[in-house]
Amino acid sequence: MAAAPDEFSGPDDLEERERTALETLCKRLADDEFVLAERYTEWQVRAPTLESDLALANNAQDELGHARLWYDVLGDLGFGERELVYERDPDDFRHSTLVERPFEDGNWADPVLRSYLYDVAEELRLEALADSSYPKIADRVEKIRSEESYHREHAQNWLERLADDEESRERLQATLDELFPHALTLFEPCAPPRDANEASGDKPRAVDPGIEADIVDLGLRTATLEELGEEWLSIVVPYLESLDLAVPIDGDDGFEVTAAALPDERGRDGTHTDAWAELYDEFTRTYRELGRDEPTTIMDAPE
Amino acid sequence: MNIDTVKERAGPREFSPADELPREYREAATRMIEFHANSEIMGAYLERPFIRQAPSIDRKLAFSAKVQDEIGHGQLLYRAAESLGVKTREEMLDDLANGDGKFLNCFHYPMESWVETPMIAFFVDGAAMRRQATLRRTSWEPYAHAMDKVCFEEGFHVKHGEDILKELMSGSKKEQQMTQEAFEEWWPRIIQFFGPTDDKSTHHDFAASVGLKQQSNDDLRNAFLDQYIPKARKYGLEIPDEPRIRERDDGTYAVEEDDLNWDEFFTIAKNEFEPGLGQINGRKTAQEAVDWVRETIENDASAAGGHAPQAAD
Amino acid sequence: MIWEVFRQEKAGEYHTHCGNVHAPDREMAKQFAAVQHGRRKPTNSLWVVPQEEVGEIDGEDVAFGGTTDKSYRWATAYNTTGADAREVVESEDEQATAEKQRGDD
Numbered sequence: 001m002a003a004a005p006d007e008f009s010g011p012d013d014l015e016e017r018e019r020t021a022l023e024t025l026c027k028r029l030a031d032d033e034f035v036l037a038e039r040y041t042e043w044q045v046r047a048p049t050l051e052s053d054l055a056l057a058n059n060a061q062d063e064l065g066h067a068r069l070w071y072d073v074l075g076d077l078g079f080g081e082r083e084l085v086y087e088r089d090p091d092d093f094r095h096s097t098l099v100e101r102p103f104e105d106g107n108w109a110d111p112v113l114r115s116y117l118y119d120v121a122e123e124l125r126l127e128a129l130a131d132s133s134y135p136k137i138a139d140r141v142e143k144i145r146s147e148e149s150y151h152r153e154h155a156q157n158w159l160e161r162l163a164d165d166e167e168s169r170e171r172l173q174a175t176l177d178e179l180f181p182h183a184l185t186l187f188e189p190c191a192p193p194r195d196a197n198e199a200s201g202d203k204p205r206a207v208d209p210g211i212e213a214d215i216v217d218l219g220l221r222t223a224t225l226e227e228l229g230e231e232w233l234s235i236v237v238p239y240l241e242s243l244d245l246a247v248p249i250d251g252d253d254g255f256e257v258t259a260a261a262l263p264d265e266r267g268r269d270g271t272h273t274d275a276w277a278e279l280y281d282e283f284t285r286t287y288r289e290l291g292r293d294e295p296t297t298i299m300d301a302p303e
Numbered sequence: 304m305n306i307d308t309v310k311e312r313a314g315p316r317e318f319s320p321a322d323e324l325p326r327e328y329r330e331a332a333t334r335m336i337e338f339h340a341n342s343e344i345m346g347a348y349l350e351r352p353f354i355r356q357a358p359s360i361d362r363k364l365a366f367s368a369k370v371q372d373e374i375g376h377g378q379l380l381y382r383a384a385e386s387l388g389v390k391t392r393e394e395m396l397d398d399l400a401n402g403d404g405k406f407l408n409c410f411h412y413p414m415e416s417w418v419e420t421p422m423i424a425f426f427v428d429g430a431a432m433r434r435q436a437t438l439r440r441t442s443w444e445p446y447a448h449a450m451d452k453v454c455f456e457e458g459f460h461v462k463h464g465e466d467i468l469k470e471l472m473s474g475s476k477k478e479q480q481m482t483q484e485a486f487e488e489w490w491p492r493i494i495q496f497f498g499p500t501d502d503k504s505t506h507h508d509f510a511a512s513v514g515l516k517q518q519s520n521d522d523l524r525n526a527f528l529d530q531y532i533p534k535a536r537k538y539g540l541e542i543p544d545e546p547r548i549r550e551r552d553d554g555t556y557a558v559e560e561d562d563l564n565w566d567e568f569f570t571i572a573k574n575e576f577e578p579g580l581g582q583i584n585g586r587k588t589a590q591e592a593v594d595w596v597r598e599t600i601e602n603d604a605s606a607a608g609g610h611a612p613q614a615a616d
Numbered sequence: 617m618i619w620e621v622f623r624q625e626k627a628g629e630y631h632t633h634c635g636n637v638h639a640p641d642r643e644m645a646k647q648f649a650a651v652q653h654g655r656r657k658p659t660n661s662l663w664v665v666p667q668e669e670v671g672e673i674d675g676e677d678v679a680f681g682g683t684t685d686k687s688y689r690w691a692t693a694y695n696t697t698g699a700d701a702r703e704v705v706e707s708e709d710e711q712a713t714a715e716k717q718r719g720d721d
Contacts, residue, residue, distance in 0.1 A: 034360075041354045041363075044370050045347045046589040048596035050378040057371035058682075064364050065684035071360075081360060106592025146679045165599045286417040287358040290478055295359030296470060298694070299687050316628020321661060361688055368689040429701060436703035444628050455714075458707025462694040469696055530701045537698045 014077075021214040022134060023077055024094070024190050025221060027084075028268065029125070030070035031095035032186075034085065035276075036118060037063035038283060039099060040111060048108055055154060056111060062147045069140045072302045076136065081295040086287045090272070090280040092194045097267040098182040100276045109162060109171040110179070116155035117183040120235050122148055124228050125221075133219030140302070163243035173245055180248050181263040187229035188257075188268040207269045229257040306513075313514030315440035316447045320386045328513050332443045333389040335515055340380035341399050341406035342431075347373035348586050349414050349423065356417060365463050369424065372460065376453050383445040400587035402574045407431075409492050411571045411579025418471055418481040422489035424464025426535075430496045430527045432457050437523070442514030465534070472538040479539065486535070487543045494546060494558060495568050497524035528556045618667040619645035625658045636667065681718060690715055 014022070040060035047053035071084045098118060103110050126145050132138040162168040189212040215221050223231075233255035237247050249261055265271045287295065306325050309318070318324055347370045354370060357363040381392040390398075398404040409427045414420070435457065439450045471482040497520045510516035518526075532542060542548070546562035570576045574583060619639055622631035634653050639645035645664040654662055687693045691708040692715060700708070 048593040298361035365688040458691040462691040466694040
């Protein structure tokens with residue numbers, strides 16, 4: 001049976017199963033944050049006002065900082081930023097497709113809504129990591145959490161403001177229709193990570209529910225994806241409805257993420273929208289063009 | 304207050320919105336601060352692609368923070384300009400979008416590669432900081448206050464730019480070579496940052512006489528060369544042969560101005576330089592795409608009449 | 617009605633909060649503030665602001681400046697070579713001081 005939480009004390013002597021669970025968990029966490037931040041920065045120098053520009057840039061930097069913390073946990077398994085970001089096979093990224101979607105020019109409803117959908121999920125996820133059996137994960141939760149409340153309040157302030165205006169609410173609705181299925185992928189199980197020496201294939205790897213079960217059995221996270229998904233729905237659906245928005249999910253199912261509601265590309269399983277390949281290509285461009293073999297660090301490694 | 308009194312009283316941080324100032328002063332100050340604010344925005348616009356293209360997470364964070372700061376500086380400066388009562392921030396931003404707003408020559412050029420980033424982030428920002436430090440003594444108090452915060456933050460920008468330069472110049476041969484090439488391309492533009500020599504400058508005399516401007520272009524250019532030529536050399540950059548720069552006996556520098564392309568400079572000053580126009584229009588498109596959000600906010604603000612601030616007396 | 621009062625000691629300096637006054641309108645608030653807050657300490661100018669118009673956000677509402685490592689936004693994070701320009705040194709010193717004050721909280 002699973003290791004008792006107190007036995008999961010450090011990186012040494014991890015069994016294969018434990019390594020895979022830890023790697024999968026941290027990649028989903030870090031990749032979400034990294035790619036979301038990457039998208040948020042597109043609003044820099046393009047936000048509706050100077051003040052809102054500053055605020056979204058702040059959130060982008062926060063999320064990047066969180067990605068940095070989660071990637072750093074994987075240092076315990078011998079991975080550095082090079083393997084995890086700049087020289088990683090793009091098919092091996094495990095972020096939800098919610099965060100990789102490009103923004104339509106000027107559609108401010110999107111970052112606001114995306115942020116809300118994501119930040120509620122993140123709060124729940126952090127709650128379920130606060131008592132993680134892996135101390136380094138548990139230790140980092142509080143730092144991240146205290147930055148997240150600003151993000152969620154910021155998103156809600158904007159949502160309420162936009163929903164109050166008829167034309168803006170229509171934009172919100174159209175954006176919600178597009179984003180919502182992708183938001184559900186936040187709670188999808190991951191395909192196993194690729195081995196370092198395994199070539200990238202055309203076919204994505206099959207999702208392995210066993211790994212997700214291990215994550216919970218090993219106490220790395222204390223709630224299942226289903227539980228997180230249901231709780232998330234029980235928060236976001238009534239809230240969005242209170243803003244007179246129609247949530248594109250079948251009400252008869254109650255608060256449950258169903259396969260029918262999911263998009264074709266789910267991110268977690270290694271399938272991504274075309275926008276991801278483009279994005280990956282752009283953010284690795286300098287690194288490749290200059291022939292770098294190590295991403296530059298400015299800050300000390302996180303404690 | 305008439306203009307003679309203004310000239311008599313003109314000293315550091317002497318005038319505030321509480322003073323009744325002649326239109327001539329307010330217009331000159333608006334023009335100067337608006338130019339400065341526009342430059343922050345257009346500089347940020349030029350640098351923003353490199354948030355994405357930064358070759359590491361830490362560099363990305365720093366670049367995002369830097370671009371964020373520049374927008375923050377724009378915010379401070381537009382407020383300082385707005386407080387002169389000549390133009391609103393919206394009018395200034397609209398003018399910038401329409402191609403009527405003026406800004407620094409360097410931000411009219413395209414920037415395509417990471418190796419160019421220190422040309423802006425170290426040299427142009429370094430040059431700007433030389434000037435900004437003197438503007439903490441400008442006569443328009445809100446401008447001086449904005450400069451306090453700008454100068455406080457700007458040290459990070461220059462150091463970060465310098466750190467990128469240092470990394471590139473201690474990197475591979477290819478990186479060093481690419482950086483040297485970028486330097487050669489940007490160097491004349493950076494020297495032109497300070498504009499033509501004083502006798503050709505149209506606005507200097509008045510701005511100096513009312514204490515808005517604290518140091519002449521020539522003095523600032525000297526101060527820049529004095530500090531940044533040694534820095535460039537220290538990192539292994541070779542100073543291009545042109546423009547010819549001669550060190551005088553008193554340690555100041557004489558730049559052979561005929562070696563610089565002033566036609567291009569003045570084309571830029573009129574916002575008629577092709578790449579710069581592309582940047583102006585690119586920003587315009589982005590600004591227009593979010594007009595609807597600003598309209599929504601403004602509708603809300605006017606609907607909340609009860610909380611509208613009382614008219615100033 | 618309560619009015620918050622901000623005093624500027626000399627031209628060019630910042631208006632900083634120094635207290636408040638009860639007054640029925642802005643004109644009287646200015647007159648009362650001039651005496652209550654300007655009669656002894658050096659004063660160049662006072663601002664009066666209706667207290668109800670003042671919004672507040674504090675350290676319990678938001679983690680100012682964040683809780684994760686943001687050292688990338690400080691000049692002190694960068695090691696460069698050779699003497700820096702005077703204004704760069706000043707900025708770095710001011711930042712080092714601010715950083716230290718943040719750390720002392």
